[in-house]
Amino acid sequence: MDSLITAAARALATGDPLSALKRVALRDDAPALALRGIAMAQLGDFVRARALLKSAARAFGTREAVAKARCVVAQSEIALVSRELGWPPAALAAARATLEAHGDPVNAAHARILEVRRLLLVGRLDEAERFLEGLEPALLPPATRAACALVVAGIMVRRLRTQEAAVSFEEAKLAAHAAGIPALSAEIANAARILTAPAARLISAGQERLLRLDEVETLFASGALVIDACRHVVRRGGTLVPLASRPVLFSLVRALAEVWPNDERRSVLIARAFRGKHADESHRARLRVEIGRLRQELTGLADVQATKRGFALTPSGREDVVVIAPPLEDRDSAVLALLADGEAWSSSALSIALGASPRTVQRALEHLERAGRVQFFGKGRARRWLTVPVAGFPTVLLLPGPLPGG
Incomplete structure (x- = not known):
């Protein structure tokens, strides 16, 4: 040489x-x-x-x-x-x-x-x-x-x-x-x-505050009943109940956890879980069915008890009930979480990383582009998407991978 x-x-x-x-x-x-x-x-x-x-x-x-x-x-x-x-x-x-x-x-x-x-x-x-x-x-x-x-x-x-x-x-x-x-x-x-950046938002007893990653780790190890809205899972210590494929059940348990130790009205639960503006008898019947399914999923962790005006979440022990959610919630949060690394991604790479269909990712990108939150350069297969990282946006708890702490 x-x-x-x-x-x-x-x-x-x-x-x-x-x-x-x-x-x-x-x-x-x-x-x-x-x-x-x-x-x-x-x-x-x-x-x-x-x-x-x-x-x-x-x-x-x-x-x-x-x-x-x-x-x-x-x-x-x-x-x-x-x-x-x-x-x-x-x-x-x-x-x-x-x-x-x-x-x-x-x-x-x-x-x-x-x-x-x-x-x-x-x-x-x-x-x-x-x-x-x-x-x-x-x-x-x-x-x-x-x-x-x-x-x-x-x-x-x-x-x-x-x-x-x-x-x-x-x-x-x-x-x-x-x-x-x-x-x-x-x-x-x-x-x-x-x-050191905010990774999640803690919701407990009607109060909210931001958490760093080490605080999330401590919370998971504390024995509290955690309703994890980042990964759509209910956890206590090393016990996890994944509900990512059961969005109605997760909406119900989150709504109940956010008002714990109080109960939540049936009309509110119907609106949160079924997107129904007016609760009729069919909605109330479906709510009873879904609450029964939720009780079964939470066996050993918590119970869901009926009250005069609705339902209340009751943990199996004396632990607190808390919700953690992304600091900024968005229907396309998972896409934004990947783009927040500052690199230029192709839609096909986002699809591979998220395990989602290319069309689903493309719709999310189009929605974010119309909202002015992402931008692209190039045409066809050479098109790349990127965004400036948003202050306080969670880039870890929304990323693909196994559930931490499981």
Whole structure:
């Protein structure tokens, strides 16, 4: 490898793409194409970067398997940053296997971290943790070590293990400082703000206040009966009753919890659960049926007792009853929660991450765009959606993944 290629590679490793381009901008050999592609990616021109890396992979051919695998890893990272979750994960896995087989542990570790980041985005936390088991952070260079600590922090945040998340964020900050890459340090500092930002709204005895993630974690461990309007689940300690697929039942239990220890009128419950403006006998009959179903779902946690004017929620023990809800409630909150990371998402990537149909996601985006809350650029398959993060908006408790604390 000649001196210009070596110098350009070192510049890219320290986050200085302009210095790298000065050395290889006019060259069209395979190593130069690859470095130019990485430099353009660091500068944010993903379209040009992708084209250069594809050209570099073709130029390397089959005889230079390691170099070609590195190009595939770089393309995968561009796809991840561009939120193109349809990028074939098998290609990245094959590239990682090639790097491991040919004795390139650093780039293999980087590929593994990219796989973990993708799994994290789509909420597959158990798989993400299994992928991390094969890594030895102490043996990695500072920049890769920082990226590893950052994904560990992301997993801990999703699982509501805030102390462990804080430790991982601190490890990432120290590694980024050692790497001397300002952009990486800024990314970690921005990600760590999630620990101090409002994550939920507590509703109890008619009062409301905002909660941080660590306060949500403490609440879940307190033994209180929590009606979780972020994940649509009723929980007490480690016992969870998911009601995401039973919206009527969740509407009823939330309405009862918000007025606890008092009861709620039948007319209000009908309006909340069935969207009925006028309660007739059919509505009252349906309410009795749904209350019976709710009692069955809450067996062991609480009972629903009839009163003269309606129904009241009665926990099985002496615990308090509280509701937690997003600081800002919106019918498209889950889409906004993903867009709040500041990246540009395609509608197909949002569909994959949320596990929703493309048409459902598209309708949500159109509604948010008419309301002026999101914007897009590009046309057709190149269209991307983004929004400026909203102050106090919950980006964790609405994200896809297993229920924290379960």
